[in-house]
Amino acid sequence: xxxxxxxxxxxxxxxxxxxxxxxxxxxxxxxxxxxxxxxxxxxxxxxxxxxxxxxxxxxxxxxxxxxxxxxxxxxxxxxxxxxxxxxxxxxxxxxxxxxxxxxxxxxxxxxxxxxxxxxxxxxxxxxxxxxxxxxxxxxxxxxxxxxxxxxxxxxxxxxxxxxxxxxxxxxxxxxxxxxxxxxxxxxxxxxxxxxxxxxxxxxxxxxxxxxxxxxxxxxxxxxxxxxxxxxxxxxxxxxxxxxxxxxxxxxxxxxxxxxxxxxxxxxxxxxxxxxxxxxxxxxxxxxxxxxxxxxxx
Amino acid sequence: xxxxxxxxxxxxxxxxxxxxxxxxxxxxxxxxxxxxxxxxxxxxxxxxxxxxxxxxxxxxxxxxxxxxxxxxxxxxxxxxxxxxxxxxxxxxxxxxxxxxxxxxxxxxxxxxxxxxxxxxxxxxxxxxxxxxxxxxxxxxxxxxxxxxxxxxxxxxxxxxxxxxxxxxxxxxxxxxxxxxxxxxxxxxxxxxxxxxxxxxxxxxxxxxxxxxxxxxxxxxxxxxxxxxxxxxxxxxxxxxxxxxxxxxxxxxxxxxxxxxxxxxxxxxxxxxxxxxxxxxxxxxxxxxxxxxxxxxx
Numbered sequence: 016x017x018x019x020x021x022x023x024x025x026x027x028x029x030x031x032x033x034x035x036x037x038x039x040x041x042x043x044x045x046x047x048x049x050x051x052x053x054x055x056x057x058x059x060x061x062x063x064x065x066x067x068x069x070x071x072x073x074x075x076x077x078x079x080x081x082x083x084x085x086x087x088x089x090x091x092x093x094x095x096x097x098x099x100x101x102x103x104x105x106x107x108x109x110x111x112x113x114x115x116x117x118x119x120x121x122x123x124x125x126x127x128x129x130x131x132x133x134x135x136x137x138x139x140x141x142x143x144x145x146x147x148x149x150x151x152x153x154x155x156x157x158x159x160x161x162x163x164x165x166x167x168x169x170x171x172x173x174x175x176x177x178x179x180x181x182x183x184x185x186x187x188x189x190x191x192x193x194x195x196x197x198x199x200x201x202x203x204x205x206x207x208x209x210x211x212x213x214x215x216x217x218x219x220x221x222x223x224x225x226x227x228x229x230x231x232x233x234x235x236x237x238x239x240x241x242x243x244x245x246x247x248x249x250x251x252x253x254x255x256x257x258x259x260x261x262x263x264x265x266x267x268x269x270x271x272x273x274x275x276x277x278x279x280x281x282x283x284x285x286x287x288x289x290x291x292x293x294x295x296x297x298x299x300x301x302x303x304x305x306x307x308x309x310x311x312x
Numbered sequence: 313x314x315x316x317x318x319x320x321x322x323x324x325x326x327x328x329x330x331x332x333x334x335x336x337x338x339x340x341x342x343x344x345x346x347x348x349x350x351x352x353x354x355x356x357x358x359x360x361x362x363x364x365x366x367x368x369x370x371x372x373x374x375x376x377x378x379x380x381x382x383x384x385x386x387x388x389x390x391x392x393x394x395x396x397x398x399x400x401x402x403x404x405x406x407x408x409x410x411x412x413x414x415x416x417x418x419x420x421x422x423x424x425x426x427x428x429x430x431x432x433x434x435x436x437x438x439x440x441x442x443x444x445x446x447x448x449x450x451x452x453x454x455x456x457x458x459x460x461x462x463x464x465x466x467x468x469x470x471x472x473x474x475x476x477x478x479x480x481x482x483x484x485x486x487x488x489x490x491x492x493x494x495x496x497x498x499x500x501x502x503x504x505x506x507x508x509x510x511x512x513x514x515x516x517x518x519x520x521x522x523x524x525x526x527x528x529x530x531x532x533x534x535x536x537x538x539x540x541x542x543x544x545x546x547x548x549x550x551x552x553x554x555x556x557x558x559x560x561x562x563x564x565x566x567x568x569x570x571x572x573x574x575x576x577x578x579x580x581x582x583x584x585x586x587x588x589x590x591x592x593x594x595x596x597x598x599x600x601x602x603x604x605x606x607x608x609x
Contacts, residue, residue, distance in 0.1 A: 130525035160488070160521060176521040178487065185482045190475065191457070216514035220545075221552040224457060224473040228427035254514040 016041055018069045020076040022301040025083035027051050034069040038302045050082040058089035070115045077118040078305045081135035084120040094125035097171045101141040105307050121304050131176050136162045139268050142299030143291055152264030157273045163259045177252045195230035199238025208246025209280045216254035222247055249280050260286050268296050313338050315366045317373040319598040322380035324348050331366040335599045347379040355386035367412045374415040375602045378432035381417040391422035394468045398438040402604050418601050428473050433459045436565050439596030440588055449561030454570045460556045474549045492527035496535025505543025506577045513551035546577050557583050565593050
């Protein structure tokens with residue numbers, strides 16, 4: 016295997032790496048050594064564990080995006096301020112790394128008003144825009160913290176973060192609703208909950224406990240409760256983001272399951288939605304960042 | 313000490329008991345043997361641990377309210393259906409109890425549409441109404457699961473449950489916001505967040521992550537973030553309950569701190585609010601239930 020460079024997506028919970036030749040992935044590895052599970056001095060070791068077999072001997076570039084660039088990360092890569100291109104600055108070189116690698120971390124983006132931050136999504140956005148000419152519109156990146164990003168003339172103009180995924184996980188796993196929510200899905204219940212919450216977002220707080228009571232009193236199926244909960248939370252997000260998606264060109268970049276869930280909800284509201292593969296966008300963005308490091312080398 | 317009967321408030325997380333003479337509490341004891349921490353056969357032992365010293369020898373009545381009457385509790389006390397008096401039925405006798413006690417559990421209330429349930433609050437409501445003649449209005453019982461209860465002509469007409477307290481605890485303790493929220497309070501930040509969320513409830517989902525970003529980018533004080541989070545969640549609850557409190561006679565029954573938080577938020581919206589002591593209401597309600605058991609003995 017002839018590894019030319021190494022692409023890394025290093026988030027809070029996971030570390031993923033690819034052995035790259037140009038824009039082609041030769042191999043892939045991952046571990047649970049996300050930011051949250053690595054001590055201040057453990058970053059290089061956690062990475063080498065994963066990529067050591069790929070190293071050809073001569074130093075190779077390692078380009079990483081994600082929370083690894085936070086203050087508590089491998090090296091702090093200070094945010095760029097929007098409006099801005101998604102990758103306006105050359106990635107930050109990690110000092111004192113193993114002689115077999117030259118490691119770089121991509122800066123995130125910040126917004127002053129309202130305050131908001133992203134780390135990792137800027138790379139996916141750059142990768143997505145790199146494959147399209149003059150794409151203007153709104154990108155939704157669903158996940159633990161979903162981002163809605165307004166793009167114009169190659170720049171991120173504004174963005175908003177939603178804790179929808181994290182709220183869903185907390186309510187399903189830790190709250191009293193855990194007794195009433197279970198695996199499976201009910202598409203009609205999801206669609207109805209999205210529509211209800213979009214039309215009366217002020218009633219959201221009143222509806223959550225219904226999921227528990229409907230189980231106790233009516234034996235509501237746990238899959239139905241799960242789909243309704245998802246529909247309520249995504250409906251609340253769509254109520255807040257209406258100006259972002261109503262009548263806009265719209266792309267969703269995310270894991271397949273959650274992207275499809277968002278796409279279905281948006282299509283039922285009459286939105287026109289394109290979905291893009293998250294890994295492809297990440298690798299394309301990391302390749303763009305790698306080219307920036309070479310131009311300044 | 314001459315214990316005449318024993319009052320018990322047995323919820324999900326705590327067990328509280330009082331040695332009573334008429335309506336006077338002679339002594340009080342509590343433990344963490346709530347429903348969630350007691351096995352199916354452990355109820356009587358958990359209770360006796362707490363009250364054994366009070367038992368005079370001759371059998372005494374023990375009257376309990378709360379989750380202890382759930383299907384997984386000491387004995388199932390099936391719900392009464394609203395509209396209904398708060399204590400329409402004689403408490404359920406626990407079979408086969410220790411010869412030194414005659415134990416009873418108070419049934420909860422259920423509502424068919426929208427589905428909802430309560431266990432414990434019906435006793436506080438009965439106790440509160442027992443001290444007032446012809447009280448009509450709305451009672452708010454804030455806590456882990458806040459209840460809003462419409463009362464007319466001595467009956468609970470309808471009610472709604474809100475997971476506000478549980479959501480606050482999950483977001484403060486388990487979510488990414490835990491890094492940005494800390495002890496203390498900021499009354500202005502709370503009031504502003506309540507007002508913002510009441511006026512634009514559809515924006516709630518967009519505002520939660522601001523608490524994290526405002527810390528990262530502006531060093532927002534952790535006490536301010538905590539008050540803002542509380543204001544957002546209580547604001548969402550007040551948006552959903554507006555028909556319950558707008559222009560209604562209003563009473564809050566709860567622990568002192570949380571009752572004051574709700575009272576402040578409601579007073580700023582022009583509501584007239586009375587607060588009542590939760591323990592007094594519980595004991596008054598348990599005393600009424602005990603009289604019902606004596607009339608049928």
